[in-house]
Amino acid sequence: MAELRTVPLSALPAPSAPALDARTELAEAVKGRVSQADGDRLAYARDFWPLGLIFQREGRVPPPPDLIVWPSSEDEIQAVIAVARRRRLPVIPYGAGSGVCGGTWAVNGGIALDLKRLDRISPVDPAARTVDADAGVMGETLERRLAADGWQLGHAPSSMYMSTVGGWLAARSAGQLSSRWGKIEDMVTSVRAVLGTGERIETPERPFSGPDVAQLLIGSEGTLCVFTRARLRVFPLPEGRAFHGYDFKSLADGLEAIRVMFRAGLRPSVVRLYDPFDTAIVGDQKPHVSTSSPAQKPLLSRELLPALYRVLAPQTLGRPGFMNRAASLFKKSRLVLVFEGEAQRALDEDASARTLCARLGATDLGPEPAQKWLAARYDVSYRMSKVFEGGAFADTFEVAAPWERVLEVYERVRAAVAPHAFVLCHFSHAYLEGCSLYFSFVGAAPEGQERERYETIWRIALSAAQSAGSNVSHHHGVGLLKARALHDALGDGRHALKMLKEHYDPDGIMNPGKLGL
């Protein structure tokens, strides 16, 4: 992690002189929708990266943007970029701030470009089965609008209520149903954007000839362009869903089940395998669905984890390895599957999966674990700060790995992090080649040492994962958090990225520092 500058939370530095000089021009560009108020600057200074909460406990905050602007059209975005180029001011495209890697932190100040006024959604084109959505459209708004007419994107990130179409594109978002409906890059048929040069671009519909410029811009995290609009595939709302939970004797058996399932051509929309520790506490994710089946009774409660941690912390501080070792006594791994689409096909696929899991010795838990998961799927993202209030910290760490490396990545990350924090993991977003690993960790440190402990955990976790063969990130993006790791992983490829940067953003104004650019 790069060394990050912070400023006092209670006394933000004034906007820079070049920014203030540009204010009149910017106001002209966006019809007066410019702010330099400290309240606004503070709001745009952070995203959901937990490091921001650790800073907050220290009374600090990342450097805020100098100004915030709210353009409402491509023309206005072009005008803002023209001003920024002339004045050499950073431009930070901003969706809804759900990022967890510092992708919108204004490390060098500049202009936060809030895109939420670009909020048009076209009617669905039923012949082409596509919808056009502006970059500032919120995920939940879009899915609700589509659902009213019987459609869905099938994109359901847990940030659904606080993320935008533009943000999804910028960070290569994956929704919880990606194994069936694809990641955002698979859902897009074309994009519109304004480059760092100020030029507009609209990419051709697939299939097409020549280089794929859309796929080049997707994932660029604001460093090359501002997305303005996307044409996205839509699907009819599922006619039916089939739910199932299974307990496997070991994590390895559960992973094997997913691998075999995908290789046999089954495509569950939801596939989530919990490691033994997470399995022990996963049962009550949705307290409002009652159950009397003993197989689904949780041993621990996820809700209670932070509380438990606070109780145990004084005893285990500096040696959370104890609880991690206790956790390793658990062996069972729970798999949650949902098949959806045409009703009979969903049932057929569910039946095939059942046969396959039985062959691997799994216990069939019936539909309830999966139904519970679905009902609670958006509950998690808003609950993190309580942990921090209690003096601890928590974060999630996600990567992907090929099937033959998944277990090793898991073991090595756990071994590396265990001395410093509690570690849980689940496996989801499966592919023919592998799947993603999604670690959660909860830790604490003596007062004043939280940041150091937090950064240590990240460093060793990323290092363990990468040396065991994982990639840098599955769907949380890179931002500042993983900039160094991406740099290392790209090897020679980083020249190609630098070239793109120099060409699409010749003045280096676009979201500086992100992706290591």
Next chain:
Amino acid sequence: MAELRTVPLSALPAPSAPALDARTELAEAVKGRVSQADGDRLAYARDFWPLGLIFQREGRVPPPPDLIVWPSSEDEIQAVIAVARRRRLPVIPYGAGSGVCGGTWAVNGGIALDLKRLDRISPVDPAARTVDADAGVMGETLERRLAADGWQLGHAPSSMYMSTVGGWLAARSAGQLSSRWGKIEDMVTSVRAVLGTGERIETPERPFSGPDVAQLLIGSEGTLCVFTRARLRVFPLPEGRAFHGYDFKSLADGLEAIRVMFRAGLRPSVVRLYDPFDTAIVGDQKPHVSTSSPAQKPLLSRELLPALYRVLAPQTLGRPGFMNRAASLFKKSRLVLVFEGEAQRALDEDASARTLCARLGATDLGPEPAQKWLAARYDVSYRMSKVFEGGAFADTFEVAAPWERVLEVYERVRAAVAPHAFVLCHFSHAYLEGCSLYFSFVGAAPEGQERERYETIWRIALSAAQSAGSNVSHHHGVGLLKARALHDALGDGRHALKMLKEHYDPDGIMNPGKLGL
């Protein structure tokens, strides 16, 4: 189509002075494997673009490359590019010459870089299910090697015996089974290449974060880089296949069947719908499978078409509209389907498709039409020149369109071309959003006017297709043939492409003129 320079076939111009000056350095770069022999230069001057055969009848040939080199490693390719940059010599990456758009024509001379010595194939990694193949590996060689161990790529272009992995990447190739196994860009997990700057690049494995540089290079037709190696997905050889043919009362019904099938989640590996005229002659594609079913008896023979044309040409020259009108009396459209993979699933999917086709009033023809198609699938590509020997010309013209435009593209291209040539069409390579249209035309013109007639047909066909809403090309690429059409289709996007070109190929040496660059 751009105005193309030609040279006399019988007296090639000597290699240029700058090329001859570079010969010693190039010989050092590739251990002596350099040729300036006229026989070699002639062999590399053309590809399978039928325009080359028309030139040949005029005793002409496109400008040949000055020299041909055969590197055997990335190091050697880098050395060649270093010489070419210093000497400002064009570099034309060359696979096996199966292109049909002039993508390897040396319009400004230069160095033909034959990649066939890069011919390594790694063992399959059975855990990851991938294989590493060098750019110069021939398609048939690769599939045969894989099949020996029970694997397949599922990539089966009709050029299989005369195209390479590098060529597939360069032109965004689609095999005949793409509806199930994907186009080449879907099969690739990463690529290695040498850029026009001389730098090497290896792209990260999917899924990854940041811009997708692999997808940017794929489809670049030699204008940005030389591909050297690809990591490709492999699949087990299909455990089973299910075959079926259907006759629909109309083309529109057949198209509707494919659309509904794909939207219901069925993924046939082969899906080919023949227009009524093609249906009338398609029956005997594979004469060595005998049949007594009247439904499968052809009215005409594809083999006989050129002969028929020669007989009719004197009467119909200048008015092939007559035969096209006669053809429009046919109404039935034949659909050929193959499902493959796990045996029971293939049967299940075949059964679902059968129900669906019956609902649309199709006549079930049993397995034979599809079996015949599969057995004959590589027969077509090598039969074209006979048409030309007879004084006529033929070509194929492929685009893709969204479902709601497919019929209009079909009608308008037919209407536009009908006065000038016989037109057949089939529909294949289906997607959720649409499918490809693959037109074949056979025409003739008074001696000395063939080229003009041929170019006219292309111009009006492309114009009709694009104005009706098609893209530029589905899988034959762009080359010289469609450079202008791509330019028009890209609109603002062409700036983005130019920027890439300037950056990855700062001296403009990489395959000049292709993609309009």
